[in-house]
Amino acid sequence: MLAEAGFPAVLVDVDLRKSVIKDRHHIKDADKLPDLGYFLSGQSEMEDVIYETQVENAYIVPCMNLLENPSALLEDARFAELLDKLAETYRYVIIDSPPLGSVADAAQIASLCDGAALVVRAGETSRSLIKQSFQQLDQVGCTLLGVILNRAQTTGRAYKKYYGKYGKYYSQYGYGYGTYGKEAAASSDGTPSK
Numbered sequence: 001m002l003a004e005a006g007f008p009a010v011l012v013d014v015d016l017r018k019s020v021i022k023d024r025h026h027i028k029d030a031d032k033l034p035d036l037g038y039f040l041s042g043q044s045e046m047e048d049v050i051y052e053t054q055v056e057n058a059y060i061v062p063c064m065n066l067l068e069n070p071s072a073l074l075e076d077a078r079f080a081e082l083l084d085k086l087a088e089t090y091r092y093v094i095i096d097s098p099p100l101g102s103v104a105d106a107a108q109i110a111s112l113c114d115g116a117a118l119v120v121r122a123g124e125t126s127r128s129l130i131k132q133s134f135q136q137l138d139q140v141g142c143t144l145l146g147v148i149l150n151r152a153q154t155t156g157r158a159y160k161k162y163y164g165k166y167g168k169y170y171s172q173y174g175y176g177y178g179t180y181g182k183e184a185a186a187s188s189d190g191t192p193s194k
Helices: 036-040 071-075 077-089 105-110 127-139 157-172
Strands: 009-013 058-061 092-096 115-121 143-150
Touching (some): 009 077, 036 071, 036 077, 071 077, 071 105, 077 092, 105 127, 115 127, 127 143
Parallel strands (some): 009 092, 115 143
């Protein structure tokens, strides 16, 4: 979305242990392409591991080959240098990292970032893990930009109890999603607008 808005952006896949990006995007011959691991180990230069996407202004530094113990590579000065060079070239550098709390990699990565958005899986991520993640970000000096609630249930009694009443209020102002695009909104004088 940032790239589509005209801001040059690059996604850096730093989940070197369990990346899912290459599978989600069906990248052909993934194991033959130079990736972030190649750069971090000194086998490739930065420009060799940055790929254009189908979206104008959107680039990616992928992780194609998973590593068992990438911590040493992430602690190396090459990783910090990569992020600095990307920040000079692109308006936004977005990093996909492993989860906080599972390995030390995420905290190491966060220490080099301006901010972090914490993704929380609805109904699965415990409060103690969320609290621990907040503490880890604080310890490494990374600002928490916000929390993203992932895989939230959008139907059922719990949804209606907590969010149903807001739907009623928003629909008065034309913000309801149920009829959006199906009916024209009325202007202030009561005539339909386009």
